[in-house]
Amino acid sequence: MDEMHKPSRRAFLRGSAAVAAGTVAGAASAQSADPLITDVQDWASITGAGVDETPYGMPIEYESHVVRRNVEWLTASPISSINFTPIHALEGTITPQGCAFERHHSGAIEMKKDDYRLMINGLVDKPLVFTYADLERFPRENHVYFCECAANTGMEWAGAQLNGVQFTHGMIHNMEYTGVPLRALLNEAGLGAAGDLRDKWVYVEGADASSNGRSIPMEKALDDVLVAFKANGEALRMEHGYPVRLVVPGWEGNMWVKWIRRIEVSDTPTESREETSKYTDVLEDGIARKWTWVMDAKSVITSPSPQMPIEHGKGPLVISGLAWSGHGQITRVDVSKDGGITWETARLGKQGDTKALTRFYHDINWDGAPMLLQARAMDETGYVQPTKEQLRDVRGENSVYHNNCIQTWYVNAEGIAENVEVS
């Protein structure tokens, strides 16, 4: 290549400076000296908080917008309801437990470890009762997994409805779990009595009034299901199942039974309320799918988004988002700025874990023109995240659950983003 036409580092720096001077507020465009620099600030003079002030800290008050939020009209009672993780404001992949979404059917119950009991019964050689202390004596594993509510994005089936990624995609969290493989507990009770395991099931239920009982095929139970008692390094939060919950990698959040108290080996699924009346997906002809356990590949741009407008003007812009798949690892995420006419492949923040949130970035130089932003995830099976039209062509608009469609944000020339649907 002709040396003259290679962009030199020096030219690049000059170019960047010119852009910055024209658009960026604050220090970069200051005409006079910045008093935040020239004046001695209090924090550089007097002292801060002592180490004995906060035994267990909360985020600084300036981050008070990074909180769970609910939408009252969605449910009849806040006791059997949902709230939303502020994914618009988070980065990386690990969800802070304190703002990780909640979904309860009869409220978040308070149980001491000493009061905790886990029963294993049914087609086992010896029905067992474990205490919490017993569970801590089994060999442990650590894994990062996403927990996505089956209803995440469910309000958006018939159109663009809620104006914020927290509300359209925030029924999700991603934590590092410590626990015991369910197979180890089943082995302790003995599966000889169950005979051929291929057609057997486990029925799991919680200690709360709703019980949230669900049937899981034995193959999954013996594969990667965890009985977890720690998340992100510490005990589970009360609202996430303290002291013990089920972790069912890649599968719909409803099956991640909290406050788990009983595991029954059975020769048939129980067909409980949570797998008949709920968590079944009505198709256009009125027939419903049942046992739609896996959460398919999905992604969303978290910034820019309706709660994260572009406030810095033209120039360098970080497009940041999340991708995940219940089938395994995310292998690729594409981003479109024109509503799906052209796509560019984004980069992954780092290669994500299997069945875990994966961060992607697409760094652009925004010229101030309106954009129709989309992201499209691919997983290791080759599955490509579909559009909402593709999903509706197969399923209609009333399946409630499992909406993994490509999301579109319309970003106008002022940098304001809206939730839209496009042709």
Next chain:
Amino acid sequence: EREGAFGLGREALVEELAAWDVDVLPDGRGLPIGTGNALDGEELFADRCAACHGDFAEGVDNWPVLAGGFNTLADEDPVKTVGSYWPHLSTVYDYVYRSMPFGEAGTLSPDETYAIVAYILYSNDLIDDEFELSNKTLGSFEMPNKDGFVIDDRPEAEYAAWSAEPCMSNCKDEVTVTMRSVFLVNTPEDGGSESV
């Protein structure tokens, strides 16, 4: 001791299993001995259930509708009730006995539960008011939508078609915005109410 076992935990006692293992299977296995009819159930339902679910199981405000909605599942707005949607009567017994009334779960006797379930069937015009629902009759009762479910068929219906190398350029001629959420009023002001 079994290979790989640690000898942790202790054997569950019969009384403990009876207290917690109360789930009922579609064929009726797990049902406690008992009986009830819609006449008895009507009174119980009025007392324990109707404040949320309505005198005729028709639902109050946003609380669930338990009756009606027949032949609406393919409509624009399906009404999914015990009568129109639920495939097994076992689930109704199991769920009511275990988890209802909301806020007072686990307080119904087996006979009371049979009676309330009978009243829900009666409200759906599926039985007459003298039908005796019991551990002998419940497991064989056929619900209208028993054949309304298929096992997850995404692998055949979707995955094969959506696993091709995707289009990267000139994927469509033009794009127009067809719907905007800002024209709706459903997103809470100031980004939503804070959860407590």
